[in-house]
Amino acid sequence: MNRRQDLVEKVIFDGYDFGVLMQYVEGANRLFLERNGFYIRRAEHPQHRYWRLPKGKLLDDLDVLFHRLMELSEDRFNESWETFSHKITAAQNDPDRQAFTWGLTFRIAPLAQGGILLSGDYHPGAVAVSRRMHGVFLGHSKSWRIDAGAEVVRSNLILELGLSEDQFEILDTVQELLTDGSVVPADEITRISLGGPPQERVAKAADDSTSTDVYLAAVPSIERTGFTTEQINQALAGYSLLDHQPAGIRHLLQRTSALLADDMGLGKTRQAIIAAAIRAADRPILVITLSTLIINWQREIQMVYPEATIGQQAFDPSSQWIITNYERLGDFVLHAGHFDVMIIDEAHRLKEPTAAWTRHGFDIAAKIPNRYLLTGTPVLNRESELHTLLRLSGHPVGKLPLKEFCEQFAGSQDFRINLRDAIGDWMLRRRKDVLPGLKGKQRQTLPVELTAEERKQYDQIRLEDRPSLARLGSLRQLLEQVKVRVVMDLLCELDAEDKVILFCEFKDTVGTLRTRCKQAEYGCVTVVGSDSVGKRQKAIDQFQSDPETRVFAATTSAAGTGNNLTAANYVMFLGLPWTPGLQDQAEDRAYRNGQLRMVVVKIPLVENTIDQMLWQMLRDKRQLASDLIEPDAIASARSELSASL
The missing domain is CATH 3.30.780 (Translation Initiation Factor Eif1)
Known part of the structure; x- marks a missing residue:
C-alpha cells in the first residue's frame, strides 16, 4: 500500500517570514491570504511555489490554521499536529537569512x-x-x-x-527636499457630490518614525547655450519644416533645458528630434515617452534620419538614439551619464513627485546636460504640477520649495499671471492658428434625458452604502452605457464620407460599441489598454486608410495621446476624462496637422446627474490652465468684456 504524501513538504524561515511549501489544497490560498500570505509564482525564484507568511501572522493561530487545512484536505495527506508544528519549530531553529533576498535591489x-x-x-x-x-x-x-x-x-x-x-x-546624484508635505492645494475647482450615506474616514495614527517629506535629485540650472540664430538657421537649411517649427527648434537649442508646449498636432516630436540631433552632434540621445508611442518615435526619427541607429527599452551603447517608456526609467539611472540629450515626451506624466518614474527621471536628468521637455498639457489640475517640470529643467522658480512656490504663484488668477510671466522664457507655446490649412474645431454639448428605469438605476447606485469613489465609478459606467443609444443615433446622421472617434472611460463600453456597430454594419476598430502595441497600430492604420472603417472606438487612456487619427472629422465622448488636458489631447487626435476638414466634437451630457458637475469641474480646470499657459488668454477675455460693454 502506497504511503500518503505529507501535506507540508518543507518550511523555511529567515528570521522575519516563513516559507511554506505544501501540496495543493483547494481553498487553502484563502487561509494564507487572510494571514497576509504571498504566493511566489516566478519560476526562476529559488522559493517558487512557496507561500511566504509574516512570522506573527503564522504563529498567532498556528493550531487553527493546521486544523482548517486538514478539514479542507479531507484527510488525504499524512500530517499530524506534531509533525506540522515540528517543521515550523525546526525552521525557526535553523533560519536562512537569504531565504527571500533573491531579486532584491x-x-x-x-x-x-x-x-x-x-x-x-x-x-x-x-x-x-x-x-x-x-x-x-x-x-x-x-x-x-x-x-x-x-x-x-x-x-x-x-x-x-x-x-x-x-x-x-x-x-x-544629490537629493534635495522638494516638499515637507504641508502644501494643501487651493480649493477653486468644482467638486463632485453624490449624497447618500456618509462614509467614515479612518484616522492615521501618529508615528514619530514617519514623515511626509519628498526628495528628488538636484538637477543642474538652466544655462544659455552658444547657439546663435544665424548658426541655427544655417543648420536647418536642409530640413523640410513648417513655418512655425524653426522657432521651436531655436527655443530648445538656445537653452540647456526648455519646455515646448505647443498645441497637439503642431509637430513637437519633429522639432525635438532635429534640435536634439544638432545639439548632440552624434553623441547619444535618450527619448522617454509612453510605451504606446515608441513606434511613432522610431518612425519619426527614421523619417528625418534614415541611417540613425535606434535602440528600444534597453541600454545599448552602440545606438545613437534609445527610446524607452516611463516604466523602464529605473533601468537607465546608472547609465544616465552616457547621454548628451534627454527628450521627455508627454512630460506632464512627471507631475507627481512621489511616483517612482518621477524619481528615476530626476536621477537621470541630474546627469544629462541637455533636457528637452514636451507636452501640450503642462498643467492638468493645479499650478503645483508645473513646479515639478520647472524643477526637472533646473529653472530658478522650480528651485523654490513647493510651499513657497504655491504661496507666490497659486490660488488666484493674478498669481498665475505672475507665474506665466516668470517662466515665459522657458516655455514656448503656439496654438493651432499657426496652421493655415486647419478648418477649425467646434465643440457641442448635447442634453440627454434618462428613462424612468435608468433614473431608478442611477439613484439606486448613488444612494448605496459604499465608498463615494466606488459609487462614482459605477455611476460613470452606467451613464456611458446610457449614451451608447445616443451615439448610435448620431452615427445614423453622418454622411457616408464622415468618420468618427468614440472615446470611453471603460473597456466594457468599447465592447458594447463594437457589438452595436457590427449589428448596424458600420466598419469599426477598437483599442483598449490590454491591446498590444502591434494590435493598436494595426487598428490605427486600418482606420486611417480603409474607407469602409468609419468608427474608431477606444478608451481615452489607451488611445487619447500621441496617435494620428486625422481620417476622423467627428469626435464623440461617451465618458469624460478627469482633466481638460486629457480631453484636449483626445480631441486633437483628429484636430491636428493633416486634417483637411472641420472637426466637430460632440459631448452628450445626461441631465440632473454627475455629468453636469464633471463638466463644470473641467471648465474650472480649463480656466486655471488658460491663465498659466495661454499667452493671450487674459487680453482676449478683457477685449470680449470691453466689446460687450
Whole structure:
C-alpha cells in the first residue's frame, strides 16, 4: 500500500517570514491570504511555489490554521499536529537569512543636508535595519531617510540579510527636499457630490518614525547655450519644416533645458528630434515617452534620419538614439551619464513627485546636460504640477520649495499671471492658428434625458452604502452605457464620407460599441489598454486608410495621446476624462496637422446627474490652465468684456 504524501513538504524561515511549501489544497490560498500570505509564482525564484507568511501572522493561530487545512484536505495527506508544528519549530531553529533576498535591489542616494535616502524592494529586514539606525520613513515616496553614510547603511543591510554588493545601486546624484508635505492645494475647482450615506474616514495614527517629506535629485540650472540664430538657421537649411517649427527648434537649442508646449498636432516630436540631433552632434540621445508611442518615435526619427541607429527599452551603447517608456526609467539611472540629450515626451506624466518614474527621471536628468521637455498639457489640475517640470529643467522658480512656490504663484488668477510671466522664457507655446490649412474645431454639448428605469438605476447606485469613489465609478459606467443609444443615433446622421472617434472611460463600453456597430454594419476598430502595441497600430492604420472603417472606438487612456487619427472629422465622448488636458489631447487626435476638414466634437451630457458637475469641474480646470499657459488668454477675455460693454 502506497504511503500518503505529507501535506507540508518543507518550511523555511529567515528570521522575519516563513516559507511554506505544501501540496495543493483547494481553498487553502484563502487561509494564507487572510494571514497576509504571498504566493511566489516566478519560476526562476529559488522559493517558487512557496507561500511566504509574516512570522506573527503564522504563529498567532498556528493550531487553527493546521486544523482548517486538514478539514479542507479531507484527510488525504499524512500530517499530524506534531509533525506540522515540528517543521515550523525546526525552521525557526535553523533560519536562512537569504531565504527571500533573491531579486532584491536597494537604491542609496546622498541627501543635500547630509545622510542618505534608502529605497527599493520591500523586506522586513530592511525595515528593521532602518529603524535600528533611527531612520524616518517617508510615506509619500516609500523610502527611508537615514542619518548615516551610504557604506554604513549598505554594510548593515549586507550583514542583516546576506545580500551581495551587486544588489545595491549607490547613486552620486544629490537629493534635495522638494516638499515637507504641508502644501494643501487651493480649493477653486468644482467638486463632485453624490449624497447618500456618509462614509467614515479612518484616522492615521501618529508615528514619530514617519514623515511626509519628498526628495528628488538636484538637477543642474538652466544655462544659455552658444547657439546663435544665424548658426541655427544655417543648420536647418536642409530640413523640410513648417513655418512655425524653426522657432521651436531655436527655443530648445538656445537653452540647456526648455519646455515646448505647443498645441497637439503642431509637430513637437519633429522639432525635438532635429534640435536634439544638432545639439548632440552624434553623441547619444535618450527619448522617454509612453510605451504606446515608441513606434511613432522610431518612425519619426527614421523619417528625418534614415541611417540613425535606434535602440528600444534597453541600454545599448552602440545606438545613437534609445527610446524607452516611463516604466523602464529605473533601468537607465546608472547609465544616465552616457547621454548628451534627454527628450521627455508627454512630460506632464512627471507631475507627481512621489511616483517612482518621477524619481528615476530626476536621477537621470541630474546627469544629462541637455533636457528637452514636451507636452501640450503642462498643467492638468493645479499650478503645483508645473513646479515639478520647472524643477526637472533646473529653472530658478522650480528651485523654490513647493510651499513657497504655491504661496507666490497659486490660488488666484493674478498669481498665475505672475507665474506665466516668470517662466515665459522657458516655455514656448503656439496654438493651432499657426496652421493655415486647419478648418477649425467646434465643440457641442448635447442634453440627454434618462428613462424612468435608468433614473431608478442611477439613484439606486448613488444612494448605496459604499465608498463615494466606488459609487462614482459605477455611476460613470452606467451613464456611458446610457449614451451608447445616443451615439448610435448620431452615427445614423453622418454622411457616408464622415468618420468618427468614440472615446470611453471603460473597456466594457468599447465592447458594447463594437457589438452595436457590427449589428448596424458600420466598419469599426477598437483599442483598449490590454491591446498590444502591434494590435493598436494595426487598428490605427486600418482606420486611417480603409474607407469602409468609419468608427474608431477606444478608451481615452489607451488611445487619447500621441496617435494620428486625422481620417476622423467627428469626435464623440461617451465618458469624460478627469482633466481638460486629457480631453484636449483626445480631441486633437483628429484636430491636428493633416486634417483637411472641420472637426466637430460632440459631448452628450445626461441631465440632473454627475455629468453636469464633471463638466463644470473641467471648465474650472480649463480656466486655471488658460491663465498659466495661454499667452493671450487674459487680453482676449478683457477685449470680449470691453466689446460687450
